[in-house]
Amino acid sequence: MGAVVVLLLAFLFNTEPFQQAFNTAQTSASSDVSSTGTSDAFLAAVKTRRSIYTITSESPIPDDKVVQIVADAVKHVPSSFNAQSSRAVVLFGDAHQKLWQIVLxxxxxxxxxxxxExxxxxxxxxxxAGHGTVLFFEDSAPVTALQTAYPSYADKFPGWAQHTSGMLQFIVWTALENEGLGASLQHYAPLITPQVLAAWGLPDTWELVAQMPFGTPSAPPGEKTFSPVEDRINVFGVS
Structure with a gap:
């Protein structure tokens, strides 16, 4: 089973849209990533990423673009010992609604x-109310294999896998918002994990970490405050 599972149940009786979306994602994910410009554009996207809770079922980009973003993120996110343990499921249409009914x-x-209430x-x-949801998982199989191969680090690998998951969530979140979508990160696992795995026939080695509903923002986010950054950074040896 691939690292990205695309579930378009709205097209249940027509597999062509599913295949086109997946093929687009795979083609993009297999391409080399090139970088142009400076860090300014990247940091501008980082600064504008926010938790957006007021979203609609519309999307400014096609579904296959969303799939492409998730596929690229899954492929290129760093992981300890190149474990590549992160997994994702993208839900649209009836599948998106089904997830939140499972939660309730x-x-x-x-x-x-x-x-x-x-x-x-x-x-x-x-x-x-959003357009879709991205589910983030960590697969325990490659983590367990690394624990066996490197027993001196065995207690560290699960934590390192969560580091990878956090980076993956941030990449997807920032990229979606850079395309004009709004998103937030929710945590209803492990309560819903068995039901989610059963609903979509996912491997029992997949641990559900987070859920990211997304859609077109219908209102701006609230004001965000910051504690002094100079209290959170130390610099030594600067010339």
């Missing part, structure tokens, strides 16, 4: 009625 169905018996309102008006 799973949470309802576990929280108070008051908490569920607030969660339902948030899921319905924000996450499910």
């Amino acid at each position: 169905h799973t949470l309802k018996p576990k929280v108070s009625p008051e908490q569920y 607030m969660t339902e309102a948030k899921v319905t008006s924000s996450f499910a």
